[in-house]
Amino acid sequence: MKAVVIEQFGASNVMKLVEQATPSPGYGEVLVRVRAASVNPVDIQTRRGDYKSAVTLPARLGVDCAGIIEKVGEGVADLKVGDEVFYVPRLLENEGSYATHHVEKASIVAKKPVSISFEQAATLPLASGTAWECLVERGRLKKGDKVLIHGGAGGVGVYAIQVAKYFGAHVVTTASADNADFVKMLGADVCYDYRSESLYTDLQRDHSAGFDIVLDTVGQKTIENSLSLLAAAGRVVSIVDMAVPQNLMAGWLANAEIHFVFTTQSAKRLTDIAKAVDAGGIKPIVERVMKLTEIVAAHNLIEAGSRKGKIAISVD
Numbered sequence: 001m002k003a004v005v006i007e008q009f010g011a012s013n014v015m016k017l018v019e020q021a022t023p024s025p026g027y028g029e030v031l032v033r034v035r036a037a038s039v040n041p042v043d044i045q046t047r048r049g050d051y052k053s054a055v056t057l058p059a060r061l062g063v064d065c066a067g068i069i070e071k072v073g074e075g076v077a078d079l080k081v082g083d084e085v086f087y088v089p090r091l092l093e094n095e096g097s098y099a100t101h102h103v104e105k106a107s108i109v110a111k112k113p114v115s116i117s118f119e120q121a122a123t124l125p126l127a128s129g130t131a132w133e134c135l136v137e138r139g140r141l142k143k144g145d146k147v148l149i150h151g152g153a154g155g156v157g158v159y160a161i162q163v164a165k166y167f168g169a170h171v172v173t174t175a176s177a178d179n180a181d182f183v184k185m186l187g188a189d190v191c192y193d194y195r196s197e198s199l200y201t202d203l204q205r206d207h208s209a210g211f212d213i214v215l216d217t218v219g220q221k222t223i224e225n226s227l228s229l230l231a232a233a234g235r236v237v238s239i240v241d242m243a244v245p246q247n248l249m250a251g252w253l254a255n256a257e258i259h260f261v262f263t264t265q266s267a268k269r270l271t272d273i274a275k276a277v278d279a280g281g282i283k284p285i286v287e288r289v290m291k292l293t294e295i296v297a298a299h300n301l302i303e304a305g306s307r308k309g310k311i312a313i314s315v316d
């Protein structure tokens, strides 16, 4: 098999495509012939050494996988050879999916949506799974909720907008002015330019009833700034670290809940997402498909910023 490995942390050119022995699935595991992966910010963060203490070198990147089951280990009941699947490989604990083959625990592997390609499916597990976990499982999203999504044009944001609309929410989002039409095409009802100095006063003035859920995918002082935008007992859900000290007092007055999410693997969640995709409620947003041999260029594109959707990696 072929795999992209890093033997040191650093710039994109530390990634090398090498030959490795194809692994066999152990008890409760499946061997997947990878057909597609995708690029996420966590791949770049891992590659440059942000999680040094949790990563053993040499390491393999890749936290999205779509492929076909090639072998099934003992003790696997629900999956069989030939099944088309998609999943989030165990983050930071396991070999990643930038490879032609990948072994994973069957319990976190789900059947891929039938109506889309492997490349489209590979853009869903981490980003749409995180959006679903934040809004549905932590935020307790329901029809009629008012939801504010910070970073609606990002990998997580493009799916968060769609998940919120799928559940019948009113969706307000922030994006750069260039992406306003893009996020509205995804279903956002209103978009605010995050570069505007009056962003938070505008949001407060225009949405005085407050938001039931605010999703923070951008960090900095977003939690502090968003607490005063909440409806009573509203929820702020953040997926980014709190490197900046923040004053959370406004949350006390609102009886707010603040949730931090480091996404967990769940075959059930992905099965629910696959149903929503096949029903036409969530569409994969693929800006570009690149090859595994182009992984260095794909990382460079993500690091350059200003994307409209995800970069899928085709593994043929």
Ligand SMILES: NC(=O)c1ccc[n+]([C@@H]2O[C@H](COP(=O)([O-])OP(=O)(O)OC[C@H]3O[C@@H](n4cnc5c(N)ncnc54)[C@H](OP(=O)(O)O)[C@@H]3O)[C@@H](O)[C@H]2O)c1
Pocket: 040, 041, 042, 045, 126, 127, 130, 150, 151, 152, 153, 154, 155, 156, 157, 174, 175, 176, 179, 194, 217, 218, 238, 239, 240, 261, 262, 263, 264, 305, 306, 307
């Ligand atoms: N905790 C978890 O489980 C988890 C899971 C997935 C992702 N994450 C993290 O979440 C973050 C976002 O991930 P992603 O995949 O969505 O990233 P991404 O695809 O790189 O998107 C980032 C988006 O944020 C927008 N943006 C930048 N500054 C902003 C601001 N101040 N306000 C509003 N939008 C802003 C950018 O818009 P423009 O391009 O228009 O400037 C871009 O669309 C990353 O740090 C990632 O590591 C965490």
